[in-house]
Amino acid sequence: ALKESGLPIIWILGGPGSGKGTLCNKIVAKYGFTHISTGDLLRDEVQSGSERGQEAANIMKEGGLVPTEFVLTLLAEKMVNELSNSKGFLIDGYPREKAQGELFEQNIGEATVIIYLEADDNIMIQRLLGRAKTSGRSDDNEETIKKRLDTFHANNDPIIERFAAKTKKINGVQTPEAVFTEVETIIDSILQQK
Ligand code: AP5
Numbered sequence: 001a002l003k004e005s006g007l008p009i010i011w012i013l014g015g016p017g018s019g020k021g022t023l024c025n026k027i028v029a030k031y032g033f034t035h036i037s038t039g040d041l042l043r044d045e046v047q048s049g050s051e052r053g054q055e056a057a058n059i060m061k062e063g064g065l066v067p068t069e070f071v072l073t074l075l076a077e078k079m080v081n082e083l084s085n086s087k088g089f090l091i092d093g094y095p096r097e098k099a100q101g102e103l104f105e106q107n108i109g110e111a112t113v114i115i116y117l118e119a120d121d122n123i124m125i126q127r128l129l130g131r132a133k134t135s136g137r138s139d140d141n142e143e144t145i146k147k148r149l150d151t152f153h154a155n156n157d158p159i160i161e162r163f164a165a166k167t168k169k170i171n172g173v174q175t176p177e178a179v180f181t182e183v184e185t186i187i188d189s190i191l192q193q194k
Contacts, residue, residue, distance in 0.1 A: 002076075002079055002080065002083060002108055002109055003108070003109040005083060005086075006194070007083075007086055007087065007088045007089060008033070008088035008089070008112040008113075008187075008190055008191070008194075009088070009089045009091065009108075009109060009110070009111050009112050010027075010033070010088065010089065010090050010091065010111065010112060010113055010114070010115060010187070010190075011091045011094065011095065011101075011111045011113075011114045011115070011163075012024060012090055012091065012092045012093070012115050012117070013095075013114060013115065013116045013117070013156070013159065013160075013167075014116060014117030014118070014119065014172060015117075015119060015121070015124050015148075015149060015152040015153075015156070016124055016128060016145065016148040016149060016152060017119070017123075017124035017125070017127040017128040017131070017145075018117040018118070018119045018124055018172045019117050019119070019127075019172050019176065019179060020037075020092045020093060020117060021037060021092060022176050022179075023115070023117065023176070023179055023180060023183060024037070024090050024092050026176065026180045026183075027090055027180070027183065027187065028090070030184070031087065031088065031187060032087050033086070033087055033088040033089060033090050034079075034082045034085070034086040034087070034088065034089050034090065035090045035092060036075060036078050036079065036082070036089060036090065036091055036092065037092040037093050038071050038074070038075055038091075038092070038093040038094040038096075039060075039092075039093050040092075041071075041074045041075065041078060042056050042060060042066055042071070042074070043060075043137075045074065046060070052070060056070065057138070060138070060139050061138050061139060061144060062144070062147060063139060063144045063145075063146075063147030063148040063149075063150070063151055064147070064151055065096055065097065065151060065155075068097070068099060068100050068103060071094065071100070072100070072103055072104065072107065075091070075094060075104075075108075076107060076108055079108065091104075091111075095159055096151075096152075096155055096159075097155040097158070097159065098155070098158040098159050098162050101159055101162060101163055102162075111163070111166055112166075112190050113166055113168060113186060113187075113190055114163055114166045114167040114168065115167075115168055115170060115183060115186065116160060116167050116168065116169050116170065117170055117172035117179065118169055118170065118171060118172050118173075119171075119172035119173050120173065121149055123172075123173055124145075124149065125142075125145055125146075125149070128140055128145050129142065129145070168186050170182050170183065
């Protein structure tokens with residue numbers, strides 16, 4: 001049903017602290033799309049106290065990648081649940097490796113467009129250390145932030161290469177408003193093509 005829905009599907013990629021969540025909030029406010037963050041889905045699962053949630057918590061604390069099968073199951077379930085109310089999907093934090101992107105295409109459908117927020121490591125580190133004071137996230141500490149960045153760099157280039165035709169690179173080191181202005185142009189153009 002998802003494949004036939006014709007709804008826009010936008011993947012939001014970028015390193016930890018590149019501004020994915022911040023951008024998604026702005027897109028939701030203007031376009032009313034359904035925002036699904038795989039990090040949030042996993043944190044909900046951890047909160048639920050399930051065994052799989054506990055396994056995920058240990059991996060997230062180490063800045064690694066939770067097994068794809070588990071993440072994709074959570075993501076697909078959420079998309080199906082939201083489908084009847086949705087104007088389009090913002091998929092935040094997925095894919096995190098090339099194979100995740102390919103599995104999404106096989107099981108769910110193709111992304112309409114991919115937004116990749118680029119930012120320097122030092123800027124991402126400073127932002128996340130700033131957020132650490134209030135986020136309460138067990139992975140917002142200096143040691144885990146470095147590991148999250150390592151995981152990102154180990155996996156990101158092959159994703160961007162594999163999906164280059166659909167990927168729009170956006171400078172993430174500008175104000176959130178400036179990032180959003182660039183993204184508005186991209187979204188308006190995909191909505192017009194429909
Ligand atoms: P996830 O929750 O996705 O974390 P992340 O990718 O590390 O990204 P963040 O949410 O920390 O940052 P963000 O890019 O959304 O930036 P934000 O807008 O908050 O994933 C957590 C973990 O879950 C992973 O490490 C992994 O273990 C697991 N996981 C998740 N998805 C998975 C998957 N697909 N497969 C396997 N495992 C998975 O901004 C950060 C800060 O910067 C904020 O304080 C914000 O106010 C500020 N800021 C944002 N934009 C700007 C700007 N333009 N200028 C100045 N400040 C800004």
